[in-house]
Amino acid sequence: IYDIQYTEEQGAYCYETAASGESVTVSGIVTHVKPGDYPNFFIQDPDEDLWSGIYVYDTSVNPSVGDELTVTATVNEYYSLTQLIDVTYSSTVSSGNNINPLSANAASIGIDCSFSGEQYESMLVGIQNVSFDSVDEFGNWTVSDDSGSTMVDDYYYDGDWPSINAGDTYDCLTGIVSYSYSEFKIYP
Numbered sequence: 001i002y003d004i005q006y007t008e009e010q011g012a013y014c015y016e017t018a019a020s021g022e023s024v025t026v027s028g029i030v031t032h033v034k035p036g037d038y039p040n041f042f043i044q045d046p047d048e049d050l051w052s053g054i055y056v057y058d059t060s061v062n063p064s065v066g067d068e069l070t071v072t073a074t075v076n077e078y079y080s081l082t083q084l085i086d087v088t089y090s091s092t093v094s095s096g097n098n099i100n101p102l103s104a105n106a107a108s109i110g111i112d113c114s115f116s117g118e119q120y121e122s123m124l125v126g127i128q129n130v131s132f133d134s135v136d137e138f139g140n141w142t143v144s145d146d147s148g149s150t151m152v153d154d155y156y157y158d159g160d161w162p163s164i165n166a167g168d169t170y171d172c173l174t175g176i177v178s179y180s181y182s183e184f185k186i187y188p
Contacts, residue, residue: 001026001028001043001044001045001048001051001052001053001054002045002048002051002052003019004017004019004024004026004054004075004082005017005051005052005053005054005082005121005122006051007118008115010113010115013077013079013080013113014080014113014118014179014182015080015113015115015118015121016077016080016082017075017077017082019075020075020076020077021074021075021076022074022075023072023073023074023075023088024072024073024074024075024084025070025071025072025089026043026045026054026070026071026084027043027045027068027069027070027071027093028043028044028045028046028052028053028054028068028069029043029044029045029046029066029067029068029069029097029099030042030043030063030064030065030066030067030068030069031043031044031053031065031099031123031124031176032065032124032156032175032176032187033063033064033065034156035156035157035158038059039059039062039063040055040056040057040058040059041055041056041061041063042054042055042056042122042124042176043056043069043071044099044122044123044124046097046099049102050102050119050120050123051119051121052123053120053121053122053123053124053176053177054082054083054084054122055081055082055083055084055122055178056071056073056083056084056087057076057078057083057084057085058073058084058085058086058087060087060090061087061090063092064095066095066096066097066098066099067092067094067095067097068092068093068094068095068097069090069091069092069093070089070090070091070093071084071087071089071090072087072088072089072090073085073086073087073088074086079179079180079181079182080113080179080182081121081122081178081179081180082121082122099124100124101124101125101126101174102120102123102124102125102126103125103126103127103128104120104125104126104127104177105127105128105145105146105147105148106127106130106143106144106145106147106148106149106150107145107147107148107149107150108120108147109125109127109150109177109184109186110148110149110150110184111142111149111150111151111183111184111185112182112183112184113179113182113184114184117177117179117184118179120177120184121177121178121179121184122176122177122178123176123177124174124175124176125174125175125176125177125186126172126173126174127143127145127150127172127173127186128145128171128172129145129146129169129171129172130143130144130145130169130170130171130172130173131143131144131145131167131168131169132164132165132166132167132168132169132170133149133166134166135164139153139154139161140152140153140183140185141153141164143173143186150184150185150186151183151184151185151186152173152175152185152186152187152188153178153180153185153186153187154187154188155178155180155187156175156176156178156187157187157188173186173188174188175187175188
């Protein structure tokens with residue numbers, strides 16, 4: 001996954017992979033499955049600290065969180081989100097694996113396109129001492145910790161989305177970092 005995700009070139013948009021269009025085989029542990037009828041999912045290489053998560057946009061595979069998979073698919077960029085599409089092979093290597101969220105801070109993830117935010121794309125992260133600052137017209141939260149701000153979105157959330165008020169705090173927030181509408185966001 002690292003070999004697909006890592007780039008130092010911002011390019012025309014936001015750090016898009018040079019591997020777009022290539023068929024690749026990767027292995028990783030499923031960190032989140034999108035709820036609903038189209039169970040796309042995220043996988044992460046537990047042996048890497050950064051640049052090691054990727055989104056798999058394919059409904060032919062129906063994994064569970066904690067499954068270790070090997071997947072052959074085509075690399076694709078979707079509005080600067082690197083993903084795998086058109087899975088031609090998948091195999092469950094093992095199940096019940098645990099992957100701990102990578103400790104991050106809000107400023108490293110940020111909101112706007114940045115090299116530091118891109119390192120966390122599609123990875124399971126946790127930020128600590130979170131303060132909820134505001135909610136925009138689309139329901140996205142702006143949150144902060146001692147380092148700065150990032151955003152939170154409910155797109156992949158399974159359950160009842162909590163109501164918040166500016167100034168509410170939580171000890172931690174865990175989720176997948178994704179990129180949409182030109183913004184990095186954590187998806188709990």
